[in-house]
Amino acid sequence: MRILLIEDDPVLGEALRDHVAGQGHAVDWMQTLGDARDALRVVDYALILLDLRLPDGSGIDFLRALRRRSDARPVIILTAHDQISDRIEGLNSGADDYLVKPFDLGELTARILAVSRRAGGNVAPVLAFGDFRINRADRQIVAGQDEVSLSGREWAVLDVLIARPGAIVSKGQIEEALYAFGSEIESNTVEVYVSRLRKKLGRQAILTLRGVGYKMGETCGGSAA
Numbered sequence: 001m002r003i004l005l006i007e008d009d010p011v012l013g014e015a016l017r018d019h020v021a022g023q024g025h026a027v028d029w030m031q032t033l034g035d036a037r038d039a040l041r042v043v044d045y046a047l048i049l050l051d052l053r054l055p056d057g058s059g060i061d062f063l064r065a066l067r068r069r070s071d072a073r074p075v076i077i078l079t080a081h082d083q084i085s086d087r088i089e090g091l092n093s094g095a096d097d098y099l100v101k102p103f104d105l106g107e108l109t110a111r112i113l114a115v116s117r118r119a120g121g122n123v124a125p126v127l128a129f130g131d132f133r134i135n136r137a138d139r140q141i142v143a144g145q146d147e148v149s150l151s152g153r154e155w156a157v158l159d160v161l162i163a164r165p166g167a168i169v170s171k172g173q174i175e176e177a178l179y180a181f182g183s184e185i186e187s188n189t190v191e192v193y194v195s196r197l198r199k200k201l202g203r204q205a206i207l208t209l210r211g212v213g214y215k216m217g218e219t220c221g222g223s224a225a
Contacts, residue, residue: 001046001116001159002176005029006036006062007078008054012101016049016078019105020112023139024152024159026180033057044176045073047116052079052090060093067094074115078103116163127162129217132201136162141201148200153178157193161206161216170213190214 003020007013008031017029028043030036033054039045052059063075074096079086082100090098096115099108113136127134133142139155141148150158160177161169174190194206194214204217 001156001163002026002028002043002180003047003049003112004036004039004043004045005049006033006054006059007031007049007051009051015105016108019108020049021180022152023109023112024154024156025112026156026176026178026183028181031055033059033062036062039181046177047112047119048073048075049112050075050077050095052077052081052086060089063090063093063095072119074119076108076111076115078108129205130202134158134162150197150200154193154197154200157190158197161214165216168209168213168215174214 003025005013005016005020005027007016007029010031013029013031017027021027028039028045030039031054033056050059050063054062059077059079063077066073066075075094076097076099077090077095078099078101079090080101081087081090087098087100096119097111099111117136127136131143132148135141136159139150141150156177157174160174171190175185178189178193179185194208198205202217207215207217209215
């Protein structure tokens with residue numbers, strides 16, 4: 001998914017960007033609210049990671065402005081403010097989750113997946129596809145006793161398709177989930193990763209609708225729990 005990170009600390013911001021990108025997401029890192037607003041005008045981000053103290057204003061005010069515009073995209077607050085009153089204010093202002101610094105990067109990964117599942121209306125972290133069980137929370141795919149290994153970008157492509165069961169996803173939407181600002185987009189990247197996923201999950205796992213996009217095969221269903 002394409003994620004907007006708003007964090008002014010250069011050391012922490014770089015660490016967060018690299019970690020989240022390492023999970024297969026495209027991350028655009030902005031250090032001011034002004035730059036974040038500009039980015040939001042041109043990119044449809046799936047999720048925002050938001051610090052509260054920025055050089056040019058308050059993250060809470062930024063969040064409230066989003067919600068006043070009926071912008072419902074998920075927002076996770078990342079802050080050193082650890083008072084209960086701060087958490088209550090953040091959540092009441094429209095945040096979907098709240099992490100207090102310092103936090104474990106593995107926990108951030110879990111929170112991102114949980115919030116994105118809720119936002120997509122899919123609360124079941126385990127899906128069935130033929131003989132495969134796909135655990136989105138743990139990023140694990142099992143067929144019988146065998147585990148199927150996916151790279152970060154393979155997961156990113158699969159997650160975009162799973163998040164829209166039965167829907168057609170355009171090549172452009174998948175590219176948005178893979179590339180951040182400044183990245184060079186290769187024309188056949190999506191086709192390469194779709195081909196790799198088919199080799200691992202079967203040719204019918206992902207269907208191609210020529211000139212339109214891709215979607216998961218018809219046998220990809222709900223919770224396997």
